[in-house]
Amino acid sequence: MGRKVTVAACSLNQWALDFEGNSERILRSIEIAKVHGAKYRLGPELEICGYGCGDHFFESDTLLHSFQVLRNLLESPITQDIICDVGMPIMHHNTRYNCRVLFLNRKILLIRPKMIMANSGNYRELRWFSPWNQLRQVEEYFLPRMIQEITGQDSVPFGFCVLSTKDTCIGSEICAELWNPSSPHIQMGLDGVEIFTNSSASHHELRKADQRINLIKSATTKSGGIYLYANQRGCDGDRVYYDGCSMVAINGDIVAQGAQFSLNDLEVTTATLDLEDVRSYRGELYQSHMPSEPRLCHRIKVDFSLSSGDDVYLPTQQPIKWHFHTPEEEISLGPACWLWDYLRRSGQAGFLLPLSGGVDSSSTACIVHSMCVLLCQAVEDGNSSVLEDVRRVVGDDSYLPQQPKELCGRIFTTCYMGSENSSEDTCSRARDLARQIGSTHMNINIDMAVKGILGIFSVVTGRWPQFRVNGGSLRENLALQNVQARVRMVLAYLFAQLSLWARGKPGGLLVLGSSNVDESLTGYFTKYDCSSADINPIGGISKTDLKSFLLYCIEKFQLTALRHILAAPPTAELEPLTDGQVSQTDEADMGMTYSELSVIGRLRKISKCGPFSMFCKLIHMWKDALSPTEVAQKVKHFFRMYSVNRHKMTTVTPSYHADSYSPDDNRYDIRPFLYNTRWTWQFRCIDKQVTQMTTDPLKQ
Incomplete structure (x- = not known):
């Protein structure tokens, strides 16, 4: 008995x-599975067209081409004698509807629409799809003529x-259905379904993988059964990485x-399992837990x-x-x-990366270096498609990468954009790191460009702005900082477009940004600067x-230059030096430390705290370090910065989504960008609470 x-x-x-390409990868995966x-x-999920089509799902072309691919799959001899489960x-x-199409030997067995939509954070499925709300209900779907000609089925x-x-x-779940408290696998298991399948497009977030694994383990611990989980991989055209x-x-x-x-580009995970193990497991489990009316x-x-x-x-797989x-490895790899x-x-x-010698730009540089390590390892392992892509990128059909450092020199350009306000320390830190990772490095002085722009302003207005240390106002001081930052952005794009041309090489470079999530949340960067x-x-x-990631890189990649970078205080270096030393630091400018900002940011983004609820949480979290009055001052300062600078999020560079902490206005964090920055009602509630706590010690 089989x-x-x-x-x-x-x-x-x-x-x-x-x-x-999607069709080719599907066919290759089926071929490997059969082998x-x-x-x-x-x-x-949605593997035929790609999950990230966005508003292209509204276009009839997307539906048409998906059916054309399905027709090719049905016709292919590769898909014979195996049940194929594809998404479109x-x-x-x-x-x-977002559907699974299951077929065997040129016959479509069923079409299973998704019942629970992913519609928060990065996902907007309800914008394009409707959920199938008719539980345990089946209708007749009339196939397009192009499919009828292949299958001989009308519906x-x-x-x-x-x-x-x-x-x-066998029963199907689709992505978010697994995460729902009333997941379909529960009732399917009680009705005797032995194999559950889940086609997914689940993105990477730091520290998230264990949630997925635990859900799947829990699903089969509760009801027994075999669970197949297939997830998309890579960047299909957006901010997330599957x-x-x-x-x-x-x-x-x-x-x-x-x-x-x-x-x-594809990976096929197979397992041979014994159905009797499921039946034995359930035989005892269901004896006393089977509902009276499944x-x-x-x-x-x-x-x-x-x-x-x-x-x-035939041997079976063991646990x-x-x-x-x-998390450090995830940052290095994802x-x-x-x-x-x-x-x-x-x-x-x-x-091309503007490399300042600070933690943020150095982290970006290390991620590129990690990418080169992965590429060299893939080529060494015989990955011909990676080698083909590398050769196309570098423009050399005979190129064979030998070392990550050497490959980095071909595809990665870094530049230190110094000014009269830059210190020798940051310049040397950037140079040392570039030397260790192997990037093509340039030193670019921006003073001439800055003075040229200020000269234009002076000719028009008859005024020349001054830094605060030279007697200038706060407005002048900020404007002078912003000019430097924006000049760096203009030069970064100029060199990205023409630096390879100047070296007699074809192609252009993508400009990399290096603004972290904390700075984005508070808006601590210049709009349209090198971020x-x-x-x-x-x-x-x-x-x-x-910072933890850079410590990891010191050990993993022997990038010892990072020690000096980690030891230095974060600084924008946009104000004049004092005796040749940096006098401006990021934390002084922001009015709080990065560790404090990280706590505040997570309360704002993940815990959905407004000013008052954040204050109420922080007076307990920080009670050993700060008084209620000091906590109130930091909360108010944060929300002023947040609301004043929220408009910057409308132009933020598309970023790798690594955390639900993301403030990305364009996709993830749908909040207004025009606020009443005084927060009068909210701050008054905080002040009232502070007064009560300071007058009544028992309430502290």
Whole structure:
């Protein structure tokens, strides 16, 4: 009696609207799954068109081309004798759904629409799709003519239903449905479904992977069963990075694990498992916990077996321990993979980074270096597609990267943009780091450009602004700082476009930004300064995490220059030096330390705190260090900075989404950018509470 089944969960690096490439990767994954003996192949969410199509889902072309790809998949001999489970958008009764299409041997078995939409944070599924609200209901879907010609079917089942093969029963979940308190796998398991599948487009966030693994382990611990999880990989055209982690679990144990970060365009994770292990597990579990009236799922009978008749000697997968990356490793790997996807798909020849010698720009440089390490390792491992992409980027068909440092010199340009307000220390720190990672490094003095712009202003107005230390006003002081910062942005783009031309090489460079999430939240940067770039790999990462990341890089990559960078106080170096030394520091300018800002920022973003509720939390969190009056001052100062500078978020550089702390106005943090910066009602509530606490010690 056949009872052992081999199944496959695939991570694919799909690209929005890349129907040609997406189709090829789907077919290759099916082919690999069959080589490993799999009879069921599961792919990631919306894999045919790409998950990140956004408002392209409104276009009829997206639906048309998705069906054209489906037709090619149905026709291909590669898809024969294996149940294929692919994702695409489908219009049913003039309503658009996010669907799974399951087919076998040129016949569509069923179309399963998503029931629970992801509609918070980075996700806007309800903008493009409707949820299927008819639980355990199935309708008739009439196929397009191009599909009818292949399958010979006029219509197929559409709705919440499961597959019943000769040897088992299979039910689908789609991404967010797993995270819901009433996940479909609960009722499906009670109704005898033995194999659960989940096609997902779940993005990477620092410290998030364990949530995913725990949910899947919990799902099969509670009800028994086999769980296949397939997730998208890579940057499909937006700020998020899908981090793979495809896996297979049985009865609460993970038995097969895919990579979380990888440069491979596809990965197929297979496992051979014994259905009798599920039945034995459930036999005892359900004996006393089976509901009196289980809600039945509509079954689609399939004349097909996932198991073979003679599988006694077929070995099955055993439980494994999942390896979790540290946050420092995640910063090293996730943004690096995202940068590589962006570079190879952009058609550009490398990156340019204004390297100041501080923590932020040095972190960006280290991420590029990590990317070069990954590329060299992939080439050494025989990854021909990575080698092909590297050769195309550097413009040399015979190039073979040998060392990360040497590759870095070909695709990464750094520049220190100094002025009369810059110190020799920051210049040397930038130079030393560039030397250790191998980037092509330039020193650019911006004084001439700054004086030229101020000269134009002086000719028009007859006035020459002065720094505060020279008797100028606060307005003059800030304007003089901003001119320097904005000149750096203009020069960064000039050198990005023409530095390779000046060296007699083809192509242009992508400008990298290096503003961290804390500075973005408070607006502690100049609008359209050198934080304005093409992309920013650290825009979703806090200063605290970046410092830990640089400590990791010292040990991992032997970048000893980072020790001096970490030891130096963060500074913008936009005001005159005092006796040749820096007198301006970031924390003094912001009115709080980065560690304090990190706490405040998370309360604002993640805990959704307004001024008063933040004050109420911080008086307890900081009671050993600050009085209620001092806490109130910091809260008020933060909210003034936050609201005054919120408009900067409308122009923030697209950043790698690494944390739910992100203040990205364009996608993640949908709050206004015009505020009443006095916060009169809110601050009055804080003042009243401070007064009560200072007059009544028992309330402190």
